[in-house]
Amino acid sequence: MAKPLTLLLGALVMLLLLVNPIDCSRKLRKHRRPRPVNHKPAPGARVSHKPAPGARAHRNHTVVDYGNGQWLSGAGATYYGAPNGDGSDGGACGYQTAVGTQPFDSMIAAGSNPLYRGGEGCGACFEVKCTTNAACSGQPATIVITDQSPGGLFPGEVAHFDMSGTAMGAMAKPGMGDKLRAGGVLRIQYRRVPCKYTGVKIAFKVDQGANPFYFDVLIEFEDDDGDLNAVELMEAGSSTWTPMSHNWGAMWRLNNGRRLNAPFALRLTSDSGRVLVAQNAIPAAWKPGKTYRSLVNYP
Incomplete structure (x- = not known):
């Protein structure tokens, strides 16, 4: 009795395969994992912060508390580019290679959105100093906003300065610039100050x-x-x-x-x-x- 039942079930399975072979092949097909997206620029490609032609600049209306000359806390700092360089040419303010020459002299930073202000913060000057790292001198250095910091704020920050290597090193004790730059994300103090370009006209x-x-x-x-x-x-x-x-x-x-x-x-x-x-x-x-x-x- 068992043998005829087995033959009958086998015949039913064969009938289903003949009637609907496509559905069976879908169930048996192995799903392929999607290829990861590569966000790295192609070799030789130049990354530019400049908006595309015709694009309207984004205006960030966040009000910044400049403290009326008082030192403010809660800001973070990193650096980009060469350790003793000017960060990069170009940037989201348009100053290009001027950032590495007088009167900027590589003492520049890319500011987070509350500092960059959709571009209207370009050219603003700040004093920055740090005391949270053994390499910090505690003495202020003056920097200029010449770019927009990518990536927004780190946790707990109210503002972020992505400085040139030169500017970051200026907050260090003599001979300890490399140690300070190796400190990762620093917590710093900052305040808005007047820009002073002695002998330079607009x-x-x-x-x-x-x-x-x-x-x-x-x-x-x-x-x-x-x-x-x-x-x-x-x-x-x-x-x-x-x-x-x-x-x-x-x-x-x-x-x-x-x-x-x-x-x-x-x-x-x-x-x-x-x-x-x-x-x-x-x-x-x-x-x-x-x-x-x-x-x-x-x-």
Whole structure:
């Protein structure tokens, strides 16, 4: 009796395979694991913080407590680039290789969003110091925000400074820069201070993509606040100030759909509301990519 039953069950299984072979093959197929995504740039690729053409800069309206000159705690610090270098050229402020020359002199940092402020914090100066590592001198070093720190804040931080190796080493005791840089994420104190570029006037670097109908300019080396809240342009033969739009980083643009009449005067409003006018800042025969030094700076 058992043998006929076994034959009957075998026949039923064969019938099911013939009727629905595809379903059986799916059940027997082995699932393949997805390949991991590689976020590392291809060999030779350059990483740029510059937004894509036409992209609007993100404005972060987080209010930063600058402490009215008092030292603040709760900030973290790391460094990037060469141990005694200037971090990197380029960056999310647009200063490019200027970060490694006077007056920045590699004493720069990429700031977290509350410091970077969607680019409007570019150029702001801070004093930083540390006491949490045996290599810390406890003496302040002055740095400038020239980039945006990637990755946000570490746990427990209210702000983060991703410094150049040079700037990180400046907080160390003499001869102990390497030990401090090897300390990982440091807890530091910081405070906002006026920028002081002795003998240096404000510079205006015209973007390579600028043309008579589209003016885009990098503004750098502002004394005092160091960063700007507004920029206006006055054309030749006009008495009207036209507001420029914050493009990205320390870049400001004007694109009103018509040919602009140079030379241009520029009116700058600093973070604290101080106004400065640079007459004939951009000459009549201006060229994309050129830098024009003004005759003024904030007192």
